[in-house]
Amino acid sequence: MLHLAQVKKKDLEGKVMLQLLAQQKAEYAWLMMTEENCAIWVDAEDCYEGALVLVEISPTQEVQKIQDATHWVLDIVKQYLSTGITPDFLQDEVQRAEQWRQSLTLQSQELGRRALEMEARRDQIQELEENLKQEKKKLELMELQLKASVDEAQPDSE
Numbered sequence: 001m002l003h004l005a006q007v008k009k010k011d012l013e014g015k016v017m018l019q020l021l022a023q024q025k026a027e028y029a030w031l032m033m034t035e036e037n038c039a040i041w042v043d044a045e046d047c048y049e050g051a052l053v054l055v056e057i058s059p060t061q062e063v064q065k066i067q068d069a070t071h072w073v074l075d076i077v078k079q080y081l082s083t084g085i086t087p088d089f090l091q092d093e094v095q096r097a098e099q100w101r102q103s104l105t106l107q108s109q110e111l112g113r114r115a116l117e118m119e120a121r122r123d124q125i126q127e128l129e130e131n132l133k134q135e136k137k138k139l140e141l142m143e144l145q146l147k148a149s150v151d152e153a154q155p156d157s158e
Helices: 070-079 087-153
Strands: 002-010 015-026 029-032 039-043 052-057 063-068
Touching (some): 052 070
Antiparallel strands (some): 002 015, 002 052, 015 029, 015 039
């Protein structure tokens, strides 16, 4: 796992103490290490006190690779800080994204509610149409019965 560290001490044997500052959790996500005892001793003769280094540490806590972090830090400055992307800007973007998410959720809920209302209205309209058809059939039947009774009541004009 990749860590950002600072060279704290160097002894006469070429070993240096690295203070681990941050740990990479994902490609663009780092976790700051707050414990003061996050220090390790490694063989690294070409490091000087105060330098920032990137340290690859295996799951078994063995140092696999150490490299100077200067270019990495400068890339971060160039990519993010020189374009105006600040922590405040990122926090504002997170808040805006959360507001959009909440707004979309509310809109989705509103659309769902409207869809249910329209479904209920459609069902009511279909029920009314069925009732009207039945009433029309009753009226037609009554009309036929009335005609038949009128025809029976009239004497033949022959």
